[in-house]
Amino acid sequence: MRFETMTDAIGNTPLVRIDPAVHGLRNITLYAKMELLNPFGSLKDRAAWNMARPLLTQAVERGDTVVELSSGNTAKALAVIAGMHGLSFRSVTNRMKVAEIKDLLLLLGAEIDELPGQAECLDPTDTDDPLTRMYHRLAESGGGYLHTDQYFNELNVDAHLNGTGPEIVKDLDGRAPDYFIACVGTAGSSTGVATALRQHNPDVRVVGLVAHKSDFIPGIRTIDEVHEVGLFDPDVYDTVETITADDAIDGLLTLVRRCGTLAGPTGGGAYQGAVRHLRAIDAQLTEHRTAVFIVCDRVESYMSYLRERRPELFGRPPRRNSLRTVTDADVRRAATMQVAEAERWIAEGRGLVVDLRSPFAYQALHIDGSINIVDELFAELLHGGLPFGRRQPVLLVCPVGEKSARYAALLTRMGHPDARSLDGGIIAWRDAGAELVRD
Amino acid sequence: MPLYLSPRIDPTVQSVLDETTLMAQLSDALGSPLGVVLPQQLTGNVAAFRSIFSAHRLSGQIYFAHKANRSSALVRELAATDAGIDVASLAELQHALGAGFVPQRIMATGPKNEEFLWLAARSGITVSADSVGELATLATLVTKWSLPRVRVMARLSGFASTGAQLNSRRSRFGVSAAAASEVFDVIEKHADALDLVGVAFHLDTIGLPEKAVALEGCLVALDECRRRGLRPWSVDIGGGFGVDYLADGTQWEQYTSALTEAVLGRRAPLTWNGHGYGLRAEGGHVRGSLNLYPAHRPLSGPAYLDRLLRTTSPELRRPLGTLLLDNMYELHLEPGRALLDQCGLVLASVLEVRDEANGDTIVRLDCNARDVSLEEHGVLMDPVVVHRTTSAGPGPVGVYLFGNLCLEADLITRRKVFLPSRPRTGDLLAFVNTAGYLMDFSATQALRQPIGRKAALFRNDGAWRWCLDEQYWPVHHRAEAP
Numbered sequence: 055m056r057f058e059t060m061t062d063a064i065g066n067t068p069l070v071r072i073d074p075a076v077h078g079l080r081n082i083t084l085y086a087k088m089e090l091l092n093p094f095g096s097l098k099d100r101a102a103w104n105m106a107r108p109l110l111t112q113a114v115e116r117g118d119t120v121v122e123l124s125s126g127n128t129a130k131a132l133a134v135i136a137g138m139h140g141l142s143f144r145s146v147t148n149r150m151k152v153a154e155i156k157d158l159l160l161l162l163g164a165e166i167d168e169l170p171g172q173a174e175c176l177d178p179t180d181t182d183d184p185l186t187r188m189y190h191r192l193a194e195s196g197g198g199y200l201h202t203d204q205y206f207n208e209l210n211v212d213a214h215l216n217g218t219g220p221e222i223v224k225d226l227d228g229r230a231p232d233y234f235i236a237c238v239g240t241a242g243s244s245t246g247v248a249t250a251l252r253q254h255n256p257d258v259r260v261v262g263l264v265a266h267k268s269d270f271i272p273g274i275r276t277i278d279e280v281h282e283v284g285l286f287d288p289d290v291y292d293t294v295e296t297i298t299a300d301d302a303i304d305g306l307l308t309l310v311r312r313c314g315t316l317a318g319p320t321g322g323g324a325y326q327g328a329v330r331h332l333r334a335i336d337a338q339l340t341e342h343r344t345a346v347f348i349v350c351d352r353v354e355s356y357m358s359y360l361r362e363r364r365p366e367l368f369g370r371p372p373r374r375n376s377l378r379t380v381t382d383a384d385v386r387r388a389a390t391m392q393v394a395e396a397e398r399w400i401a402e403g404r405g406l407v408v409d410l411r412s413p414f415a416y417q418a419l420h421i422d423g424s425i426n427i428v429d430e431l432f433a434e435l436l437h438g439g440l441p442f443g444r445r446q447p448v449l450l451v452c453p454v455g456e457k458s459a460r461y462a463a464l465l466t467r468m469g470h471p472d473a474r475s476l477d478g479g480i481i482a483w484r485d486a487g488a489e490l491v492r493d
Numbered sequence: 494m495p496l497y498l499s500p501r502i503d504p505t506v507q508s509v510l511d512e513t514t515l516m517a518q519l520s521d522a523l524g525s526p527l528g529v530v531l532p533q534q535l536t537g538n539v540a541a542f543r544s545i546f547s548a549h550r551l552s553g554q555i556y557f558a559h560k561a562n563r564s565s566a567l568v569r570e571l572a573a574t575d576a577g578i579d580v581a582s583l584a585e586l587q588h589a590l591g592a593g594f595v596p597q598r599i600m601a602t603g604p605k606n607e608e609f610l611w612l613a614a615r616s617g618i619t620v621s622a623d624s625v626g627e628l629a630t631l632a633t634l635v636t637k638w639s640l641p642r643v644r645v646m647a648r649l650s651g652f653a654s655t656g657a658q659l660n661s662r663r664s665r666f667g668v669s670a671a672a673a674s675e676v677f678d679v680i681e682k683h684a685d686a687l688d689l690v691g692v693a694f695h696l697d698t699i700g701l702p703e704k705a706v707a708l709e710g711c712l713v714a715l716d717e718c719r720r721r722g723l724r725p726w727s728v729d730i731g732g733g734f735g736v737d738y739l740a741d742g743t744q745w746e747q748y749t750s751a752l753t754e755a756v757l758g759r760r761a762p763l764t765w766n767g768h769g770y771g772l773r774a775e776g777g778h779v780r781g782s783l784n785l786y787p788a789h790r791p792l793s794g795p796a797y798l799d800r801l802l803r804t805t806s807p808e809l810r811r812p813l814g815t816l817l818l819d820n821m822y823e824l825h826l827e828p829g830r831a832l833l834d835q836c837g838l839v840l841a842s843v844l845e846v847r848d849e850a851n852g853d854t855i856v857r858l859d860c861n862a863r864d865v866s867l868e869e870h871g872v873l874m875d876p877v878v879v880h881r882t883t884s885a886g887p888g889p890v891g892v893y894l895f896g897n898l899c900l901e902a903d904l905i906t907r908r909k910v911f912l913p914s915r916p917r918t919g920d921l922l923a924f925v926n927t928a929g930y931l932m933d934f935s936a937t938q939a940l941r942q943p944i945g946r947k948a949a950l951f952r953n954d955g956a957w958r959w960c961l962d963e964q965y966w967p968v969h970h971r972a973e974a975p
Contacts, residue, residue, distance in 0.1 A: 156656070159657075160656055166657035168657055170662045170700065171703055172700070172787060267746040268742065278750055278753045281753055281778060282779050286778070411820075412809060412811050412816060414819070414820070415816065415819035418715075418719045418820060419719060419820075454550045481821050
């Protein structure tokens with residue numbers, strides 16, 4: 055395969071059969087449309103390219119900025135496409151909830167405009183929604199923007215009507231599947247694919263999946279939010295079902311651990327929703343059926359999302375010399391030093407003073423002669439062993455003398471004979487009128 | 494299916510509602526509407542905030558935002574705790590001083606006239622300054638009247654974020670963080686009149702990321718103070734901690750889904766004249782956004798403070814609470830609504846219950862939308878029916894609540910409210926958990942209708958007692974033994 059440009063690699067993704075031993079359906083063959091294999095990592099590459107392509111020549115001539123209301127894959131694809139054409143890209147979002155995606159966009163050179171959160175004191179005159187705000191901005195700037203408008207742009211649907219949908223039919227030897235299951239985000243892919251499939255077989259059953267109202271699944275809208283989407287037409291779907299973040303993660307784990315498919319939560323949700331919907335039908339079937347769902351994107355961008363919801367998946371063996379192993383009894387036995395004694399001890403140059411506060415706070419004001427090793431770095435050092443000799447007396451300083459006492463206890467347990475904690479911390483030091491300096 | 498939005502009611506408030514005879518007597522004696530405040534509830538609310546301070550090893554002060562309620566009983570009871578008070582007008586300052594707050598526990602915020610500034614300086618309270626001009630006026634007053642040095646906070650706004658641009662609603666208050674040095678210049682120039690004790694912000698948002706940027710901006714401003722040799726020790730993060738009004742989150746979800754469907758015309762209207770609370774239908778799609786207080790707000794009050802303090806600072810990459818502690822800074826806050834959680838209710842008597850030809854049921858109340866300002870503040874929450882005898886018929890019943898003003902717009906809420914049982918004329922509706930902003934914030938005497946009286950309810954000798962709000966002091970005499 056030889057291409058002139060990466061955008062030529064968009065589309066023509068494989069349709070892969072999911073092992074029946076994994077999903078347990080007896081009469082239904084389940085296929086996954088592997089959209090995660092698109093060059094920029096998701097299904098949205100198709101729509102982004104299809105929407106931007108016709109406008110690019112003019113945009114390049116004028117030096118426009120590409121703008122989209124997106125906090126995920128569309129923004130990613132548009133950022134790449136804009137970059138390839140020497141244009142800048144701006145993503146307007148009402149909260150980018152996944153940290154890795156935000157970082158990736160910044161890495162790609164995108165600008166991100168985050169809209170304000172909900173007001174605490176209600177202003178009844180404020181009825182703006184993110185879209186309206188963005189249109190205002192576009193109008194104010196007097197042009198110079200290429201707005202792809204993914205929630206209302208028919209070219210979004212068109213990318214799937216002429217691409218994703220027909221590819222599925224071709225790979226099923228010219229037949230549409232009996233069931234098509236898709237998560238609803240912009241509704242572009244589900245609408246486009248469903249329409250294409252029905253052109254071959256009007257009886258295709260289309261299942262739309264939306265997120266449970268109180269849940270957040272990146273890339274999927276809740277039942278209320280879909281009504282805000284211009285492309286959403288309820289008649290496309292034979293049924294709309296709800297999935298939870300837990301369902302999406304369960305499905306994701308099945309796909310990544312058992313199916314060789316490094317799917318993100320949307321793909322996981324589609325798999326879980328598909329199997330749940332099909333299981334009931336499968337039990338009644340006497341003849342063979344086929345079903346297709348879409349794996350939208352890849353897992354790597356969702357580590358923080360997964361870590362937050364399933365911390366147990368990331369369990370690691372405990373490291374040695376961990377502060378967490380210090381007991382309250384250890385802390386009570388730890389040696390402390392009162393402020394007055396500490397002033398003398400420091401003046402006589404009897405040992406090393408280690409300030410465990412943040413560098414920012416240390417630089418603002420600290421005890422003269424102390425060195426700064428912020429606690430998280432100190433903890434890291436201690437995993438490797440004592441960072442100073444046993445004959446080096448040490449006085450540890452933190453804000454109130456609590457953290458320093460725990461570290462003094464840990465140092466003592468590690469065999470240090472003279473590690474002490476400043477009693478009451480630097481706040482007691484300040485309150486006693488002892489000197490603080492700033493370099 | 495009735496779409497209830499049942500209020501969250503704590504056991505103490507429930508025990509008040511169970512005293513139906515007392516409720517009826519109070520309403521008969523004092524009229525409708527009647528604001529009922531429960532000052533003793535404040536102690537627990539203050540303690541809940543304090544416990545978050547302790548958990549983060551932080552010191553500082555909780556200043557009750559007086560504007561949330563005009564009650565004397567609440568302010569006097571609060572004076573008996575260790576909390577402070579945030580006053581935003583001359584009269585509020587007089588009220589706080591008269592209730593027993595010493596100047597060290599009072600902070601003046603908001604827009605101020607010269608009289609307010611003079612009394613603030615004269616009495617020695619802390620002034621949270623809104624602008625450079627205000628500081629200059631204050632310094633002039635102090636010099637002219639030979640007053641002691643005034644403790645001041647500088648309110649900042651318009652904090653810049655790095656990386657992704659985090660937008661905040663524009664605020665009419667505070668000095669742009671980028672121009673903070675102008676504030677410090679004025680303070681240094683008037684060092685004999687002004688004593689800078691800290692910097693402050695208040696953002697009208699429930700968004701934690703915006704507050705994290707603002708708090709970090711304050712730390713940077715304080716570092717600038719350090720560099721200049723000024724020694725302020727506190728950061729004031731304002732209010733906005735919020736209240737969870739509803740007992741059941743699924744009711745909120747069902748209601749808001751149903752409202753979306755109603756706006757799209759897929760079900761019968763749930764509101765008077767099809768009002769959409771910010772949502773509107775365009776070509777079969779919903780546009781706009783729901784312009785309501787998030788009545789179901791599980792992360793609110795002290796828990797919201799805790800989450801904010803655990804939030805990692807965007808630039809300094811350390812939890813905000815830890816950074817405050819590292820820098821030896823005190824934390825100040827001004828909760829209003831959150832401190833008044835479960836501290837009061839409004840009783841309104843039913844004047845008429847009638848069924849309209851189109852099937853709507855109307856309940857007309859002897860109070861108006863200014864007396865229970867649920868609608869103005871966008872809080873959707875059902876009242877509790879207090880029957881004098883029995884229900885007028887099997888429930889539930891969906892009703893519109895009309896107010897007592899001769900005004901088309903005077904509905905207590907534009908929402909159809911589902912009541913579990915049908916009220917009769919003379920019954921009472923209790924709007925619970927309304928002490929914070931929803932009781933008398935904007936009560937007026939329009940049409941010469943009276944502003945509702947206020948009564949304080951308190952436990953003494955194992956029973957509920959009451960007195961007029963202005964009669965209440967936190968000193969309760971035990972009944973003489975027979």
